[in-house]
Amino acid sequence: MRASPMRPKNGGDVNAQAKSSKLISGATGEWEVVIGLEVHARIMSQSKLFSGASTAYGGDPNAHVSLVDAGMPGMLPVINEYCVEQAIRTGLGLNAKINTYSVFDRKNYFYPDLPQGYQISQYQYPIVGEGEIDVELEDGEVVTIGIERLHLEQDAGKSIHEERSKKSLVDLNRSGVALMEIVSKPDLRSAEEAGAYISKIRTIVQYLETCDGNMDEGSLKADVNVSVRKPGEPLGTRCEIKNVNSVRFIMQAIEYEANRQIDLLERGEEIEQQTRRFNSETGKTTKMRGKEDAHDYRYFPDPDLLPLEIEESRIEEIRQSLPELPDAKKRRFMTELGLSDYDAGVLTADKPSAEYFETVAQGRDPKLAANWIMGDLFGALNKADLEIEASPVKADQLGALLDLIGDQTISGKIAKQVFQIMFETGGDPVKIVEDQGLKQVTDTGAIEAEIDKIIAANPDQVAQVKEKPKAIGWFVGQVMQATGGKANPQAVNQILKEKLGLDG
Amino acid sequence: MSVDEHTVQYIAKLARIEKPVGDELKGLVDDLNNILAWVEQLEELSTENVEPMTSVVDASLRVRADIVTDGGYPEDIVENARDARDNFFVVPQVVE
Known part of the structure; x- marks a missing residue:
């Protein structure tokens, strides 16, 4: 049993008073x-x-x-x-x-x-x-x-x-x-x-x-x-x-x-x-x-x-055989896996979510796993009115998708697209990426060729970017569009900076 | 401790038996008070340091393993019911 002195402890004390935010205002004043x-x-x-x-x-x-x-x-x-x-x-x-x-x-x-x-x-x-x-x-x-x-x-x-x-x-x-x-x-x-x-x-x-x-x-x-x-x-x-x-x-x-x-x-x-x-x-x-x-x-x-x-x-x-309980699991997700208090709270609020997360996070970046589960997965499940146990995307499949981002086979942006397909078809991410030709272009020669074309076609923008280096974003966008989003963003950035003569 | 007529009628109501009146009620009050008086006599014994006896033999609660071993005969369950339909008991409508 734990009870820190910082914690408002009602424990067994009917005289313990509620914070004023919990009181109800009536005509004759506040009620508890x-x-x-x-x-x-x-x-x-x-x-x-x-x-x-x-x-x-x-x-x-x-x-x-x-x-x-x-x-x-x-x-x-x-x-x-x-x-x-x-x-x-x-x-x-x-x-x-x-x-x-x-x-x-x-x-x-x-x-x-x-x-x-x-x-x-x-x-x-x-x-x-x-x-x-x-x-x-x-x-x-x-x-x-x-x-x-x-x-x-x-x-x-x-x-x-x-x-x-x-x-x-x-x-x-x-x-x-x-x-x-x-x-x-x-x-x-x-x-x-x-x-x-x-x-x-x-x-x-x-x-x-x-x-x-x-x-x-x-x-x-x-x-x-x-x-x-x-x-x-x-x-x-x-x-x-x-x-x-x-x-x-x-x-x-x-x-x-x-x-x-x-x-x-x-x-x-x-x-x-x-x-x-x-x-x-x-x-x-x-x-x-x-x-x-x-x-x-x-x-x-x-x-x-x-x-x-x-x-x-x-x-x-029986005490020795108890599984890890929600409070302990939440603390572990925070201290060992580096999740925020909020994320750890959401992911441990029910056992299936916690189990899903642990499978995805196993051997991968826990924060990335948490973001994908709480963002894309929960969003899609909500929309489809499904519980996590019935998710068309299983934990190991989402894990495989994260691996594809990790080894730079696909970009984070393409991964969102792949996720949608996985959610609709229950398909395997590796196969979806193969079949749909979504592999990231890391071949710098191909990217350079695209960049050269864009620079040649847009002298005004080239002039502008020398004044305002932040305008490089426009070029990145153009390259991505030209490559169907498949160009490796880091590579694009680096080559652009070289070709446009920016520091970096 | 003793009971009065009002208490005996209340107990009858709780037990869902017909409300006793007249001589029957008086008889029940006397009977119950006799029993209570007899139990009171037992209280004269000092039971300090005597553990409550829950069984006359040295026995502990019998337990079962969590296995399904029974059920599956709904017709038998409702066989003696005054009224039944589709293996449900049928009773006058009760809505609390």
């Missing part, structure tokens, strides 16, 4: 937003937390369901040891304390997609305790956010509501899949911080391969707790917004909810403690239930499961 996130991350595993049924996404209705998942009488849960490992791995990635003793509890409520009538979860003794992660904001500020706990629990099934028949169709394929609930401390002070926090969690679990982080498929989502207060005052009454499933929606929901609460308070009304839902179409939150209808879960230890005890040596083994 206090946010806590409960992130639900679906564990990557083959089988479920307490049964041998498949966790595969989708599938025919109720095809990935065992009698345990269906809550049939007499069925006993048996824990999947890999899911436990995944939770430990994630806890270590969050710089958190791993508890060698934890207990499974029953969280009781009735809903058709929960056939047991209770969710097996952890309450008093979670598998992972306090931790903290660093979150970087747009302006470069780094905020340390405290983690309260991480516990293991079961996912519920899925209900499809059918308007026509006024029925709900229940599919239990997801029922019993392992989830990690990661609870933050109320350390977040703005929508931006919350967005950066969940993005960081997503990056960490993706690096660890403990959760795929796919928010569209609901692999990662959050319950968002929001309250407001005047800076320095005690915490206000909070509202919880359930099940928000994108970074953008989380930020929108916080903005809306904070302003709703401020409006109420400024009109002299009180905040009712509520559970609310976010509507992504309107951008608004609406009431689901108030305090009087708040769920009473009657947690108690699950008598079907003994306490979960983990050996210290096992935790150490």
